[in-house]
């Protein structure tokens with residue numbers, strides 16, 4: 001049975017939490033009223049206050065980003081890449097401390113916090129290389145005429161990042177923006193500000209000029225409406241919920257600014273006949289419970305061929321029940337708490353709804369303990385397809401299993417939601433794999449494994465899951481604009 005282990009015992013690892021500041025025009029600012037108290041989700045202890053940016057702070061950040069843009073866009077790409085590489089070295093040097101901050105404020109196991117720092121580095125590495133390849137083109141022309149397409153940085157960017165991946169998401173956005181030559185105002189999550197501060201400090205120490213990267217916290221709606229309406233900001237990017245994504249996209253549309261939106265999902269996992277159900281269950285438990293299920297790519301709706309359904313459900317439930325849940329600093333812990341009381345209540349509400357609709361709770365289904373936001377790894381089976389848990393992204397340690405009799409039925413159920421981010425399929429049929437690749441409505445599909453793409457492949461969703469892609473060959477595209485130059489070379 002999953003249990004919460006004793007509190008963090010390694011005090012050398014779980015030590016102090018950094019002071020949180022705003023970073024504007026090359027200066028850390030601490031003395032502001034607090035908008036939020038950061039809380040350790042493992043024991044609910046308050047870690048420290050988050051200063052709230054005033055309107056004047058936001059105006060100053062906008063002026064700084066405008067000034068920083070002029071400096072950075074004219075900095076040679078090789079110099080920009082050098083700063084990104086310096087930052088990678090510093091992140092790697094500081095991985096123990098940053099991993100510790102992530103576990104303190106977000107709750108994920110310490111090894112996962114360190115892995116996330118490494119993932120952040122992969123984005124910087126990839127984008128540093130891409131910054132050297134922002135090739136334009138020369139168009140065929142008649143004599144005495146040159147026609148070119150220049151790829152130029154779009155301008156200052158407003159970037160909004162979430163609490164579940166507090167360093168890799170800021171890294172993904174900031175690295176692409178900086179590599180393209182843009183300046184940035186980053187509003188990172190107030191729930192996990194320490195990782196964002198540490199990330200910014202690495203870039204500053206790496207040699208980034210003042211004003212190029214600014215960091216603010218505060219009242220989210222006030223910050224987004226101020227920044228997005230400002231003529232200084234030329235592009236808006238968010239990783240977060242569909243709800244907030246639509247709000248920010250509307251604000252951006254009203255101000256005629258492009259968006260890059262990486263929003264929620266509710267990933268289906270199609271499991272076909274003739275597969276090794278126990279082997280897949282092992283992978284499913286590890287992947288589902290990573291970050292306590294609080295990741296947009298988390299596999300959630302297990303749509304399983306009836307011939308292997310019971311084997312899969314029982315193996316999945318057994319492994320889930322055996323997972324070690326506890327404080328992320330405790331050695332051997334596989335899953336930490338959910339981020340806050342809000343998520344605890346939201347996950348439990350989905351479970352209660354499913355229970356009342358006749359679902360079988362084959363693992364978990366309850367909070368663990370009364371201190372810290374721990375929820376038992378939970379597997380629900382035999383849900384009606386309109387149960388809330390089948391239609392609402394769980395963003396927690398919650399997996400749903402339903403049996404189907406055909407690939408037609410599986411695809412119809414998988415595609416029945418308004419979101420389409422990640423999806424997974426297990427099959428030994430080449431024919432089915434090809435059909436799934438063609439017909440499943442998603443941005444990323446993994447077949448016969450539950451992995452996600454790295455920096456070198458595009459990531460993003462279809463339908464309500466977002467607009468645009470992060471990573472891959474198109475990594476800098478959202479941060480660049482094409483300028484067509486038609487130049488007559490004859491004397492005038």
Ligand SMILES: NC(=O)c1ccc[n+]([C@@H]2O[C@H](COP(=O)([O-])OP(=O)(O)OC[C@H]3O[C@@H](n4cnc5c(N)ncnc54)[C@H](O)[C@@H]3O)[C@@H](O)[C@H]2O)c1
Pocket residue numbers: 160161162163164188189190191220221222224225239240241242244247248262263264295296342393394395
């Ligand atoms: N795609 C992701 O990676 C991701 C990450 C976190 C949360 N979520 C989704 O959000 C749901 C709810 O989580 P929550 O309760 O923390 O969500 P929330 O919408 O209350 O807040 C999420 C984040 O968005 C920011 N935010 C909220 N309103 C904003 C606004 N008007 N302008 C700018 N930023 C704003 C907040 O600062 C916070 O950091 C989850 O169930 C999940 O579906 C998705």
Ligand SMILES: O=S(=O)(O)c1ccc(CO)cc1
Pocket residue numbers: 119164165168169172239262294295296297459
């Ligand atoms: O920036 S990434 O680490 O690739 C990342 C992870 C998770 C999510 C969504 O939760 C978005 C981006």
